Amino acid sequence: MTHPGARMLLVAATASGQGKTTITAALARGLVRQGQRVRVFKCGPDFIDPMLLERACGSKVHTLDLWMVGLEACRRRLAQAARDADVVLIEGVMGLYDGNPSAADLSRAFDIPVLAVIDASAMAQTAGAVVQGLRDYGPVQMAGVVANRVASDGHRQMVATSLRGIPLLASLPKQARTLPERHLGLVLPAEVDDIDVILDELADQLHLDTQAWQAIAPRLPDHAAPEQPIPPLLAGKTVAVARDAAFCFIYSANLDVLRQLGAQLAFFSPLADQPVPTGANAVWLPGGYPELHMAALSKAAHWRDSIRAAHAAGLPILAECGGMMAVAESITDKDGHCFTMPALLPGQVFMQQRLAGLGSQGMPTAAGEMRGHTFHYSHLDTGLAPVAHTVKHPSGAQGEAVYRLGSLTATYFHSFFASNPLATAGLFAKGTA
Incomplete structure (x- = not known):
């Protein structure tokens, strides 16, 4: 029987600070609590976000970067994850098109649709213009949108209407408690006493459109070239x-x-x-x-x-x-x-x-x-x-x-x-x- 693969999404935004890590963690924790097998990756060279995402999903979070990790190594990681899991989430880095290679480059290299995170706290209908720009500039496939920091049901509906056919896959209200940060990024999960409580709260607050979620078709990346064996040059050390x-x-x-x-x-x-x-x-x-x-x-x-x-x-x-x-x-x-x-x-x-x-x-x-x-x-x-x-x-x-x-x-x-x-x-x- 052919393996159906996994739902695969690259979580991206217009810039840093829009809530990519929060949304990825909330979505991962919520799906895990539903009994889904979730694998999460981090796009770009980052140490701290993966620690938080590991706490959210309960499994190792590896780095995907077309230059540092390499195309075939990324393909192997994704293909294996899609065979082991029901859902594969990749958190992007900075803005969708920032960097060389960018998160958009990764999306196009493996035909992975983008889930755009929009900080809706200071906008409503303009969200549609932002999302369409993110989709068309590359272009990239756009699976849907998550509206972060929405103020009300009415606000969420205004954002949804502005998207002109792009699904509003989820929304998250303004959070009373957020993931703490410092000069190199988030505070380490082990240093936050109630980190699991915060993750559960975020998962509870995430409003997921189950019909739109079910419409995302599972897929399996192409087979990658086999990994070259590594000689045991440090054996006995x-x-x-x-x-x-x-x-x-x-x-x-x-x-x-x-x-x-x-x-x-x-x-x-x-x-x-x-x-x-x-x-x-x-x-x-x-x-x-x-x-x-x-x-x-x-x-x-x-x-x-x-x-x-x-x-x-x-x-x-x-x-x-x-x-x-x-x-x-x-x-x-x-x-x-x-x-x-x-x-x-x-x-x-x-x-x-x-x-x-x-x-x-x-x-x-x-x-x-x-x-x-x-x-x-x-x-x-x-x-x-x-x-x-x-x-x-x-x-x-x-x-x-x-x-x-x-x-x-x-x-x-x-x-x-x-x-x-x-x-x-x-x-x-x-x-x-």
Whole structure:
């Protein structure tokens, strides 16, 4: 019997801040509570939204990005999800046509219809013009619209009438409680005590037109080229991975690649003053929010001494963005408060109001380009000369500095390991970085 596939929608908007994550989470939670099997993806390089969406749907949320992840890898992910689930939701990034590649590019690459989220709080009939513009500019398939922050049934009806045949698939009233945010996006779900209550409230408030929903036909993406096997270049090695509220920007796919390379993973929490695990052969310090936990990290003597000892012993250490900040000499917050760090990397980190780096980039390695992205509100003041720079995509301009000091590789760049597993092995294999 032929598999019918899944209902597949790309949730997009005119810009950031319209409520894409809220709507995607509310829809996912509501469908899961109805007994539907839901898989959710995030378009573009984002760490925080997937954590919230995982909480909403109860399954892993992977990244889809035509450049960073690759066309065939995205196709494999989507095809597998459509076989495993009843519904596949993809949350877009920024506005529908923003970026290169954009969410619209992803929609067209896989023939996935768009569910447009409109912030209706300050408009009514104009919603129709906005939605038709979103549909026709590309063009893209338009499955329907979600009107966010509607004031009343009458307001919702005005929006619906303006759409001229495009279904108003759902609406959500103005929310008394919203998902909390901070400078790099949403607050981490684990830090919100009643996050599941908020998600359930959003699902309860989402008014779904069941007839319009049922009209969306399930489909199955085309078969993708088979994945190339990854040689077990890290077999017998243990990679220590820092993971806590200060080191939380971890693609699920990155952990998968390390395991496929044959590595054993040992997680530890610098924030809880846990040392680098005994027997580790390499250390990964991913990005996160060390700037929110500077006082605790500065007092974490076991963590500090163990990472210094790992560096002195020549263990390969990859420190990315927040991970790099946490092994500099110090971090100074926006109010001028300075906290000492382990000082593996000479230099001081300074937080700032203005965004210092954002966008897709590629890092040169001995095994070819590693793709990923950058996103930070701090700068490193160091006299150490970089060994290389990343390259911005698609402009080709110089990107982030890459520093190497002994066995330490440090940069603001976040690597997507699946873009180059051989380069990943080189970063964690002694003497081959």
